[in-house]
Amino acid sequence: MSTVQGQANLPNAATAVELVARARAAQQAWAAQTAEQRAAKLRQAQDAVLARAGERAERIGAETHKPLAESYSSEVLGVADLFNYWCKHGPELLKPRKGKVPSLEMPGKSAWVERLPRGVVVCISPWNYPVSLPMRTIVPALLAGNAVVLKPSEITPTPGGWLVDALHSALGDVILVAEGDGAMGAALIGAGPDQVVFTGSTRTGRKVAVACAERGIPCDLELGGKDCAVVLDDAAIERTAAGVAWGILTNAGQNCSGIERVAVHAAVADRFVPALVRELERAAADVPELVTPAQRRIVEEHVRDALGRGAKLLTGELTPPERPLPPLLLAEVDRDAPAWKDESFGPVAVLAIAKDDAALIALANDSRYGLGASVWGSDLERAERVARQVRSGMVWVNNHSFTGALPDLPWVGVGDSGTGVTNSPEALEHLTRPHLLVIDKASAIEAWWYPYGPAMVDLMKTVIDRQRSGGLGATLRTLKALKTRTAEMNRARGK
């Protein structure tokens, strides 16, 4: 059994310690295999994960309220690609790098920088993408030789459970699941893993960071967002409105890089705003109820507060609890209001109008978050210029957020959106540690070893000069200084 189901009454700490220990025991033999061997095993595991994909997509939909189309597009679709990518490119990306060693001053040495697994990686996941998010960590972490203990969200435990069961049947204890709420997450950190990859809210992420810091455990934080779509005055109105509406509403807005703010150039506001309202209203039928009543209350509070401060609703209304929230678009929102400043995580966005590019960029950057952003316009040079000035981990020109499903591209934020990287070769920086191996074949006693003397100081001066200026003259002076220093050392040793 890979899960700890049925052991719910055991204290979390004991369960967490047991799981981390089991993972650690299995990890050593796993890490001793070559990356190619691990890739071959992961390819077998891929089949187990993707078997019965249709049934599983339906189950994900039932637990997360996702429309079936989104269960397929955002949860199941990318999984095969993720395995393909890492199994194909992982072994190459993990190859040791030959380090540079100056052969004149340090002859006979070769240096290798290897990427070694960290050991046991604890992956703590949120509920909004219960399969695709943990998989972005699990597949490269395993390929790199780690073992993984997954803690799925208590709100959506089933997909994480079957995911791990499928992987466990092919790979054994290098992949385990710990069911439970935040207390189990905290207990897993307390059990002393070698790396924590946390995806969730900024508030919990701060607690995780502190708990990891206290134990000296490196941690990756993928946190909340408040993405802004910047609409320039040469944007293609219909396509931009359709794309921004999708960015606001996908997964009912419960998307870390959901568009929650829209900054529109004044010159196109009278055409763009009605087009966006039309698109939001058209999409309403495909927007499900939020996953929890608590999440819905946050959205409602943001909207009520904004309206109380004088904002206007351009579309939608606060519906009674038995009806799903429709798409909501607010304008003239106070920039101190939670609806502008805090993550809402629902089918709601705030819209502001600005007169030029500089003012649009200022609107986009008026946030403590920095996950994604998008810039929409026809002049691509200008759009790119604007994109480079928006403070975010990712920026898409004329699209939004879709790259989460592409394993070669980093998913990354700044500021309150966290410090982590998932997907892409860059994620390996976090899932492995650099390890230096140096082999010395030199037979002579090194010039910088004892005993010291004036020739050593001269040699150091010459080497510094060579480093600064280079050139044949400096090299010849270094050779001469080395010879003098060798003679000095020989004399001191009575040779």
Ligand code: NAD
């Ligand atoms: P959350 O922070 O409430 O919970 C996330 C996970 O942390 C859950 O598994 C939970 O059980 C666990 N947890 C809670 N307290 C803990 C503690 N003290 N120690 C360890 N683990 C603990 O987040 P959520 O509501 O499940 O998810 C929504 C949030 O996740 C949003 O803010 C969203 O933006 C963010 N998110 C970010 C990304 C990203 O890639 N940046 C992706 C998806 C979701």
